[in-house]
Amino acid sequence: MKGGDQKYYQLMLKKINKFTLIQEHRLYKEEQILMMSPDLFIVRNGLNWVIRVNKLIRHYEYCLINAIEFAQEIKIPIEETDNRDSYSFHLENAVYRQLVLWDMYAKLLNETYALGLKRDELSIWDVIRSMRSSREPYQRRLAKELKKYCNGAFHQYVRNYLRNTFAHNGDPHGKLIFHYYGDNGMLQPDDGFILPDHPIKELRYLIIDFIKLHRFLNKINQQIKKIMLEKTILIEYHFETLCGREITDGRHIPITILQELHEIWEISDTDEACEECRLLANNHSLKYCKPVKFVYHRINEPEGTISITMKS
Numbered sequence: 001m002k003g004g005d006q007k008y009y010q011l012m013l014k015k016i017n018k019f020t021l022i023q024e025h026r027l028y029k030e031e032q033i034l035m036m037s038p039d040l041f042i043v044r045n046g047l048n049w050v051i052r053v054n055k056l057i058r059h060y061e062y063c064l065i066n067a068i069e070f071a072q073e074i075k076i077p078i079e080e081t082d083n084r085d086s087y088s089f090h091l092e093n094a095v096y097r098q099l100v101l102w103d104m105y106a107k108l109l110n111e112t113y114a115l116g117l118k119r120d121e122l123s124i125w126d127v128i129r130s131m132r133s134s135r136e137p138y139q140r141r142l143a144k145e146l147k148k149y150c151n152g153a154f155h156q157y158v159r160n161y162l163r164n165t166f167a168h169n170g171d172p173h174g175k176l177i178f179h180y181y182g183d184n185g186m187l188q189p190d191d192g193f194i195l196p197d198h199p200i201k202e203l204r205y206l207i208i209d210f211i212k213l214h215r216f217l218n219k220i221n222q223q224i225k226k227i228m229l230e231k232t233i234l235i236e237y238h239f240e241t242l243c244g245r246e247i248t249d250g251r252h253i254p255i256t257i258l259q260e261l262h263e264i265w266e267i268s269d270t271d272e273a274c275e276e277c278r279l280l281a282n283n284h285s286l287k288y289c290k291p292v293k294f295v296y297h298r299i300n301e302p303e304g305t306i307s308i309t310m311k312s
Contacts, residue, residue, distance in 0.1 A: 023218075027228065030299060032044070049104055053108075060098060067199075071200075091162075106126065162202060165196075234253065235299065236248075293310060294308040
């Protein structure tokens with residue numbers, strides 16, 4: 001192996017070492033029991049797909065690292081050696097897993113955006129077609145971005161060239177040549193895969209495509225997190241009053257009820273207003289101690305406290 005090639009392989013390994021798993025946004029048991037809603041199942045189904053995605057990413061990294069290890073010992077792309085065969089074996093596994101990851105991403109989009117597509121044999125192209133006709137502008141923008149990328153050089157190389165060389169030729173570096181009769185009745189060789197690409201190109205395009213896919217996965221995962229935090233979590237809370245009291249009834253309430261703060265206050269406090277609150281509010285007919293802040297955090301996460309100043 002040439003010294004220059006070694007530099008490229010080391011750069012690839014550094015890229016792989018920076019790969020991260022997709023964050024898994026989990027619900028607490030109480031939230032899964034008390035917050036049964038369509039949004040809850042979007043979050044739960046999304047989490048299930050993310051867990052599967054992360055498992056596949058681990059396997060993908062393993063295949064890729066092994067492919068690079070064997071690629072470093074290849075002297076010429078068409079050599080017939082056990083080392084070359086081992087490289088092709090791990091490369092094929094990595095390509096397969098990467099395309100499955102694209103299919104999983106399509107399923108995540110289908111679940112999160114409630115596209116209503118049949119889950120069996122769902123591909124990224126099905127999702128793109130569906131989102132292009134969506135009423136939601138952000139879905140149409142994403143469909144446009146995905147279509148442009150998936151028709152671009154890096155993804156097409158992985159999906160078509162690499163996949164097809166394994167599917168139709170068995171090995172992108174093999175010397176076997178198949179012959180078929182053409183439309184004119186003449187026997188001719190299938191020479192589409194005679195001259196293989198260098199392993200550096202194959203691995204480079206594969207890694208670049210994965211990095212782009214990883215960004216897409218993180219983006220839809222952020223949407224799942226947004227749905228979870230805005231629509232499915234339970235919170236613990238208390239009110240801070242003008243006189244400095246902290247009042248709560250100790251219940252867990254849905255995050256979606258925040259728009260009804262004054263109604264929560266009416267339920268939470270049954271005591272009459274204290275004299276200090278009446279004086280501070282300059283209102284001697286004040287019925288309850290005046291709430292000035294609503295302080296809450298997600299259940300089991302007291303470190304994430306948020307305060308909302310209440311309107312007069």
